[in-house]
Amino acid sequence: MSINWQAFRLTIELAVVVSAILFAIGLPLAYWITFSRWRWKFLVEALVALPIVLPPTVLGFYLLVALGSRSPLGRWWQSMTGHTLAFTFTGLVIGSILYSLPFAVQPFAASFSSVDCKLLAASATLGASPFRTFFRVVLPLSVPGLVTGVVLAFAHTMGEFGVVLMIGGNIPGVTRTVSIDIYDQVQASNYAAANATALLLLVFCFAVLTAVYGLNRRTPNQRSWTIGPVK
Amino acid sequence: MPTPAEPKPANPTLTARIRKNFPSAERAFSLEVEFGAAPGFTILFGPSGSGKTTLLDCVAGLATPDAGRIAVGGRVLFDANASTNVSVAKRGVGYVLQDLALFPHLTVEQNTEYGLTHLPRALRKERATAMLQEFRIEHLRQQRPAEISGGERQRVALARALVTDPCVLLLDEPLAALDAATKSKILDDLRRWNQAHRIPILYVTHSREEVFALGERVLVLEQGRIIAQGTPHEVLRAPLQETVAQLAGFENIFDATVWLVHEDRGTITCRLPGDKAGTFVLLETPLIRAEAGSLLRVGIRAGDILLAIVKPEGLSARNIIAGKLVSLERRDMIIFARVNCGIEMEVHLTLAARDTLNLMPGKEVWLVIKTHSCHLMQH
Structure with missing residues (x-):
């Protein structure tokens, strides 16, 4: 079996980094989307949801332009580090974060807004600041949504192809992810290798999702917050 | 805090x-x-x-x-x-x-x-x-x-x-x-x-x-x-304010004047002007803070009124009023009866009651209304 372990490791690394960063920036963003009363909030919501409908190549193309040496951002990065963002692992991370943003933010926001607003009122009358209310009430009661968001972001990053191809290219050990590797194998009529890698990816993703949904399952008598840390 | x-x-x-x-x-x-x-x-x-x-x-x-x-x-x-x-x-x-x-x-x-x-x-x-x-x-x-x-x-x-x-x-x-x-x-x-x-x-x-x-x-x-x-x-x-009465569903609401106040009995007698000029109906109602001569409204639920075909005796109810059945109308399983006893009142009956008492328009009846079924409201 000629599984490309290097590509596999790279893909998992990318998915872990991206879902960790998405967790960190997704929480405040989802909080803002849920609780803000700004009248133009819907514009931000639409912007966040854009990658769901946009072809990855469109996003990848604009990212390539934005990260390349002709754009101000690309030039600034190049002057700081000596190389461009495009065709690097960092560039891949930036692209993947944007591409997977709605898959983390939307479940987060949905679970925040499903917390009974009376609990928030009760928390405030007991002297808690919005910040404390968020960490003591909203977050613990949103654990299933948080898990779902992180897992979806992880899985979505694992399987992405278009964005990676556009801004990452195909550099072994740097930007060649599993999906690119499979595509290459098929192009080279190397079906056995493609099958081995594809099967491994399939089993891995299924195992992760099974584990998460299994732990996160809701039954009428079993409250969902029992899996999450409370304090 | x-x-x-x-x-x-x-x-x-x-x-x-x-x-x-x-x-x-x-x-x-x-x-x-x-x-x-x-x-x-x-x-x-x-x-x-x-x-x-x-x-x-x-x-x-x-x-x-x-x-x-x-x-x-x-x-x-x-x-x-x-x-x-x-x-x-x-x-x-x-x-x-x-x-x-x-x-x-x-x-x-x-x-x-x-x-x-x-x-x-x-x-x-x-x-x-x-x-x-x-x-x-x-x-x-x-x-x-x-x-x-x-x-x-x-x-x-x-x-x-x-x-x-x-x-x-x-x-x-x-x-x-x-x-x-x-x-x-x-x-x-x-x-x-x-x-x-x-x-x-x-x-x-x-x-x-x-x-x-x-x-x-x-x-x-x-x-x-x-x-x-x-x-x-x-x-x-x-x-009560009349709005409460309407919320509470009184089918019968009449203008009334406080006629006599019986502080000792805990009731008052109200005079309800009849449909024909010069006639009136007297109703005994619960005691409220009101002076004789003041204007009120009385609310009575149609389901709180009893109907009898002979004059009842030996009842605790203080209001027994003679009248005549005007109409009977069946809606679903309830009979909506209208009785004229100087004023027209709506009374709700069961189908069985109608049939057992052989009720039909024109029949002489008595209305029986408990004191506490008469709810007084501000005019």
């Missing part, structure tokens, strides 16, 4: 003047009230939709009045003129919401300690334990709200609000879902606590029985206005 160092006013009376409008195309509503609540219970009584919860929300700071002033003792919580609006978290108002809003992911003990974060851990635990003991739920400290009974949850909600040492306690229909025995035990504990901690308690209810059971000062709220206040006896003896 007041810090422990902050001196408490000696007589922390709640004074509130609140105006809040809810402009809405289909159902505009405005709350406009002014009242004071001394330490101890004050009952806020009114039908649903009368603005009780909005009033509590304004005191707690969850809703902002358009105008007015809310203060406890000398401490101003809200003043529209001075642009004072103390935030919810800093008001120190204890609020037990209608469905309690216990934190489902926290234990009874964690719920109770929730409002005490400003204290060191040991003191927090001590205060919470004392409060749990006072409300007899210490044995439940490790349970979660879903695992305890409704009465116990009620006790936790009270303990959680009171442990913060609030300057006012707001209770929104706190005992509505509980049986009478559980209710009175919880009230006893709350009263005992209130003896030691003299703060105003605003207690919202829409149940007349509860008002009588509590027996404290009542404010009657209706459509955003306080329409009466006093002891339950005084307030509930006052004639």
Whole structure:
């Protein structure tokens, strides 16, 4: 079996980094989307949801332009580090974060807004600041949504192809992810290798999702917050 | 939340003047009230939709009045003129919401300690334990709200609000879902606590029985206005606003004049002008604060009137009036009968009653109406 372990490791690394960063920036963003009363909030919501409908190549193309040496951002990065963002692992991370943003933010926001607003009122009358209310009430009661968001972001990053191809290219050990590797194998009529890698990816993703949904399952008598840390 | 160092006013009376409008195309509503609540219970009584919860929300700071002033003792919580609006978290108002809003992911003990974060851990635990003991739920400290009974949850909600040492306690229909025995035990504990901690308690209810059971000062709220206040006896003896009567579904509403007041019997006799000029019908109704000659309205539910085909004798009902059946109309399983006895009244009967009594238009009948089935309202 000629599984490309290097590509596999790279893909998992990318998915872990991206879902960790998405967790960190997704929480405040989802909080803002849920609780803000700004009248133009819907514009931000639409912007966040854009990658769901946009072809990855469109996003990848604009990212390539934005990260390349002709754009101000690309030039600034190049002057700081000596190389461009495009065709690097960092560039891949930036692209993947944007591409997977709605898959983390939307479940987060949905679970925040499903917390009974009376609990928030009760928390405030007991002297808690919005910040404390968020960490003591909203977050613990949103654990299933948080898990779902992180897992979806992880899985979505694992399987992405278009964005990676556009801004990452195909550099072994740097930007060649599993999906690119499979595509290459098929192009080279190397079906056995493609099958081995594809099967491994399939089993891995299924195992992760099974584990998460299994732990996160809701039954009428079993409250969902029992899996999450409370304090 | 007041810090422990902050001196408490000696007589922390709640004074509130609140105006809040809810402009809405289909159902505009405005709350406009002014009242004071001394330490101890004050009952806020009114039908649903009368603005009780909005009033509590304004005191707690969850809703902002358009105008007015809310203060406890000398401490101003809200003043529209001075642009004072103390935030919810800093008001120190204890609020037990209608469905309690216990934190489902926290234990009874964690719920109770929730409002005490400003204290060191040991003191927090001590205060919470004392409060749990006072409300007899210490044995439940490790349970979660879903695992305890409704009465116990009620006790936790009270303990959680009171442990913060609030300057006012707001209770929104706190005992509505509980049986009478559980209710009175919880009230006893709350009263005992209130003896030691003299703060105003605003207690919202829409149940007349509860008002009588509590027996404290009542404010009657209706459509955003306080329409009466006093002891339950005084307030509930006052004639109702007609809007309540319409909500309560009186099919028969008549103008009436107070004819005779029988203070000794606890009733009054009302004179209802008949359909023909010069005629009238006399009705014995419950005693209210009204003088002979004053104008009122009487409401009688069609289902509260009995119909007899011979003149009944030996009944406790004080009103037995002769009349003639005008019409009978069947709607679903109820017979809607109209009887003329000088005035026309609607009476609801069963199909069986119609058939057994062989009722038909033109038949002579007697209407039997209990004194307490006659509800008096302001004209």
